[in-house]
Amino acid sequence: MNEYSNLSNEYISIYYFDIWRFCKDVWDQAGLYKNNLVVFDEINRYGQNNEDIHWLYDLGRHKNIDIIAVSRRIFSDLPVYVRSGTExxxxxxxxxxxxxxxxxxxxxxxxxxxxxxxxxxxxxxxxx
Structure with a gap:
């Protein structure tokens, strides 16, 4: 995972820890920027009912937070809140x-x- 650590700068944050802290940091910092993008790679690995990610999906639009969720399967792997919020x-x-x-x-x-x-x-x- 350290292979990507050199990408971090004032616009890019890379986290390898508590997902709640990550989602909260995204929320708190979203007001500093006009547009915000979060990418969850292999979103199924965070669990089908991850309340922290669900919270960000539900409320992120209020702070211009766009989310990209990557998954190998759409029906069996993507949580319902991801599928229902996908445009x-x-x-x-x-x-x-x-x-x-x-x-x-x-x-x-x-x-x-x-x-x-x-x-x-x-x-x-x-x-x-």
């Missing part, structure tokens, strides 16, 4: 039937088919 999905190839069914339900069968047939590093964007 844009960026899909790479997905072949799992349960994931494709989720895409069909929230978009169309054509979109699910496009996602299933994507090539290496190809992607599609779905705006809700």
């Amino acid at each position: 844009r999905y960026i899909f790479f190839q997905i072949t799992e039937p349960i994931e494709l069914d989720y895409i069909k339900k929230h978009s169309s069968e054509e979109m699910a088919e496009r996602v299933r047939n994507l090539g290496f590093l190809e992607y599609v964007i779905l705006d809700l």
Whole structure:
């Protein structure tokens, strides 16, 4: 993890500790900047019902906090509060039937088919 420590500066903070403290720091510092971006890589590793992240999702918009959540699966790995608050999905190839069914339900069968047939590093964007 130390390989990224050199990225820290006045605009970028890298945390490897308590998620509540991280979310609270983001909230407290958000007023200092016009736009704020938080990236949760492999968000499923924080737990399905992480109240700290849920709090930031629910209230972050009041302080212009945008959140990017990265996950390998949309239906089984993403917490409900993440899925319900998502405005844009960026899909790479997905072949799992349960994931494709989720895409069909929230978009169309054509979109699910496009996602299933994507090539290496190809992607599609779905705006809700």
